[in-house]
Amino acid sequence: xxxxxxxxxxxxxxxxxxxxxxxxxxxxxxxxxxxxxxxxxxxxxxxxxxxxxxxxxxxxxxxxxxxxxxxxxxxxxxxxxxxxxxxxxxxxxxxxxxxxxxxxxxxxxxxxxxxxxxxxxxxxxxxxxxxxxxxxxxxxxxxxxxxxxxxxxxxxxxxxxxxxxxxxxxxxxxxxxxxxxxxxxxxxxxxxxxxxxxxxxxxxxxxxxxxxxxxxxxxxxxxxxxxxxxxxxxxxxxxxxxxxxxxxxxxxxxxxxxxxxxxxxxxxxxxxxxxxxxxxxxxxxxxxxxxxxxxxxxxxxxxxxxxxxxxxxxxxxxxxxxxxxxxxxx
Amino acid sequence: xxxxxxxxxxxxxxxxxxxxxxxxxxxxxxxxxxxxxxxxxxxxxxxxxxxxxxxxxxxxxxxxxxxxxxxxxxxxxxxxxxxxxxxxxxxxxxxxxxxxxxxxxxxxxxxxxxxxxxxxxxxxxxxxxxxxxxxxxxxxxxxxxxxxxxxxxxxxxxxxxxxxxxxxxxxxxxxxxxxxxxxxxxxxxxxxxxxxxxxxxxxxxxxxxxxxxxxxxxxxxxxxxxxxxxxxxxxxxxxxxxxxxxxxxxxxxxxxxxxxxxxxxxxxxxxxxxxxxxxxxxxxxxxxxxxxxxxxxxxxxxxxxxxxxxxxxxxxxxxxxxxxxxxxxxxxxxxxxxxxxxxxxxxxxxxxxx
Numbered sequence: 001x002x003x004x005x006x007x008x009x010x011x012x013x014x015x016x017x018x019x020x021x022x023x024x025x026x027x028x029x030x031x032x033x034x035x036x037x038x039x040x041x042x043x044x045x046x047x048x049x050x051x052x053x054x055x056x057x058x059x060x061x062x063x064x065x066x067x068x069x070x071x072x073x074x075x076x077x078x079x080x081x082x083x084x085x086x087x088x089x090x091x092x093x094x095x096x097x098x099x100x101x102x103x104x105x106x107x108x109x110x111x112x113x114x115x116x117x118x119x120x121x122x123x124x125x126x127x128x129x130x131x132x133x134x135x136x137x138x139x140x141x142x143x144x145x146x147x148x149x150x151x152x153x154x155x156x157x158x159x160x161x162x163x164x165x166x167x168x169x170x171x172x173x174x175x176x177x178x179x180x181x182x183x184x185x186x187x188x189x190x191x192x193x194x195x196x197x198x199x200x201x202x203x204x205x206x207x208x209x210x211x212x213x214x215x216x217x218x219x220x221x222x223x224x225x226x227x228x229x230x231x232x233x234x235x236x237x238x239x240x241x242x243x244x245x246x247x248x249x250x251x252x253x254x255x256x257x258x259x260x261x262x263x264x265x266x267x268x269x270x271x272x273x274x275x276x277x278x279x280x281x282x283x284x285x286x287x288x289x290x291x292x293x294x295x296x297x298x299x300x301x302x303x304x305x306x307x308x309x310x311x312x313x314x315x316x317x318x319x320x321x322x323x324x325x326x327x328x329x330x
Numbered sequence: 331x332x333x334x335x336x337x338x339x340x341x342x343x344x345x346x347x348x349x350x351x352x353x354x355x356x357x358x359x360x361x362x363x364x365x366x367x368x369x370x371x372x373x374x375x376x377x378x379x380x381x382x383x384x385x386x387x388x389x390x391x392x393x394x395x396x397x398x399x400x401x402x403x404x405x406x407x408x409x410x411x412x413x414x415x416x417x418x419x420x421x422x423x424x425x426x427x428x429x430x431x432x433x434x435x436x437x438x439x440x441x442x443x444x445x446x447x448x449x450x451x452x453x454x455x456x457x458x459x460x461x462x463x464x465x466x467x468x469x470x471x472x473x474x475x476x477x478x479x480x481x482x483x484x485x486x487x488x489x490x491x492x493x494x495x496x497x498x499x500x501x502x503x504x505x506x507x508x509x510x511x512x513x514x515x516x517x518x519x520x521x522x523x524x525x526x527x528x529x530x531x532x533x534x535x536x537x538x539x540x541x542x543x544x545x546x547x548x549x550x551x552x553x554x555x556x557x558x559x560x561x562x563x564x565x566x567x568x569x570x571x572x573x574x575x576x577x578x579x580x581x582x583x584x585x586x587x588x589x590x591x592x593x594x595x596x597x598x599x600x601x602x603x604x605x606x607x608x609x610x611x612x613x614x615x616x617x618x619x620x621x622x623x624x625x626x627x628x629x630x631x632x633x634x635x636x637x638x639x640x641x642x643x644x645x646x647x648x649x650x651x652x653x654x655x656x657x658x659x660x661x662x663x664x665x666x667x668x669x670x671x672x673x674x675x676x677x678x679x680x681x682x683x684x
Binding site for chain 1: 392395417418419420421422424425426427428429431432433435436437438439440441450451453454456457458
């Protein structure tokens with residue numbers, strides 16, 4: 001295959017001059033440096049407030065697991081030059097569908113139905129974007145509202161308890177080899193996501209599509225199929241996030257995932273994925289997601305009032321996004 | 331609509347509990363508890379000194395932030411400060427149960443002795459509060475407790491409004507405004523909501539039982555508050571000669587006010603619940619609003635904080651504590667604002683009173 005594999009700097013960027021190259025190289029590490037800076041700040045300021053305890057740090061990883069999984073899907077979607085605003089609603093629909101099915105038919109059926117619901121919504125999004133050729137922003141803006149409504153009507157606003165201990169262990173509070181299941185899910189998803197994104201033909205096609213879809217099409221890539229695939233991938237991963245939420249909370253409710261969209265977009269962008277396609281990083285998204293979780297955690301532990309937490313969090317995200325996006329302006 | 335947002339937090343409770351509604355003129359707790367006045371929670375100087383010695387700390391894990399939550403929050407903080415208890419964290423779950431779960435885990439890093447909270451989703455909240463309960467944290471709740479939790483063992487108490495009293499005081503205020511006679515309209519919340527249902531029914535019951543010369547001649551259920559204006563309009567078209575109208579809470583009452591104004595009606599009196607600046611302003615200026623019944627939200631926070639602190643020195647609180655409410659009229663609006671929200675009345679109202 002003659003498709004260029006994407007490298008640390010986009011090889012397609014025309015006429016790069018050395019000073020700019022240098023800056024872009026540094027900017028590659030912005031998310032890691034930012035993460036480290038925030039971590040060190042909290043570690044020092046909150047040294048007596050339990051921030052550095054293993055329990056608290058592992059809480060951050062567990063709490064961000066669903067958002068991290070959603071972020072992986074969004075890296076693919078954004079890299080292909082699309083966006084998926086419906087992930088929050090997919091989380092709710094999948095979690096509720098899974099919970100209802102688990103209570104009636106057991107865990108396996110519930111997982112299949114939950115993931116199936118996410119893939120099906122992804123398919124709807126994908127067909128409308130890839131074959132009906134509607135802009136993904138508008139399609140998923142509409143399906144976000146549509147499926148939020150479906151989630152509400154699915155159980156008439158009721159929350160559904162999930163008592164199947166196999167399910168809650170596997171997707172929520174369980175552990176394997178002393179490592180919590182949510183950490184396993186995060187690690188496995190990141191590993192697979194990273195390999196697919198960096199090392200496979202599919203990953204290269206996604207990037208080529210996002211970078212310049214006409215060029216991609218000319219070089220033999222089926223752009224519609226790539227678009228359909230990334231929307232379904234995003235739907236499937238959002239559904240997995242829904243299962244993780246349901247497992248951890250031992251319940252599903254229509255509000256699950258509702259507030260996650262902005263956090264996930266911020267995590268992905270801060271992690272070095274371009275909003276308009278052609279470049280991205282799965283590992284960056286993980287670090288971005290952990291950074292968001294660490295911010296929430298640290299600002300609460302600092303004893304700030306809720307309004308102050310929101311202001312400070314907003315400013316830090318703004319700064320991080322500004323730094324990571326500034327270089328990418330053309 | 332700060333109050334309405336809180337109502338939705340209680341919706342879940344209605345669906346799992348069947349013994350919610352006031353039977354014989356009294357507020358009933360979410361699990362059928364009998365109400366106990368908040369004033370029953372007292373501490374002697376010696377007890378306060380003992381609590382202060384303990385160097386305890388508390389975290390406030392709210393469901394969302396609104397004017398109402400803000401007043402509860404201030405009450406809790408003031409009481410904790412008076413008892414020498416350090417408030418180490420405050421969180422806002424934005425009505426998301428998963429976020430509230432994360433918030434509980436996060437604040438536990440600060441090892442608080444007390445957590446005050448309003449559960450986003452009582453039906454499934456056990457998984458949310460279990461880490462705190464297992465860590466031996468004293469839990470005190472506002473409005474509701476997690477399903478399956480036992481009073482005294484798993485949590486200290488639930489503090490809420492005296493909902494029946496609120497509706498009943500609205501009826502008394504209406505009677506006062508109309509000289510105990512007249513024809514009434516009744517706009518109630520037509521949904522399965524614990525808070526509004528109890529208040530609405532208390533209004534109706536009090537009018538029927540205590541005021542023989544007053545009668546409810548027109549009723550309109552409001553399922554969707556966004557459609558309040560159409561509902562009010564319909565009620566007024568069919569009954570243009572009403573002396574007074576009760577509305578379940580202040581926001582839709584403002585829709586009614588605009589309908590009355592459009593019809594040039596300055597005579598029909600409105601009584602509603604929950605403080606609201608535009609409604610209070612109309613009342614102060616001698617408009618249609620005759621009275622607004624408000625709860626002592628600030629006192630909910632104080633009571634929950636005091637009950638939780640008392641439990642640290644082995645003093646048990648009753649399972650369901652209720653705070654008083656007050657009917658605020660033009661003459662009592664400044665004091666009423668202070669008593670309900672522990673805040674000065676807004677500038678516009680102070681100005682209008684001059």
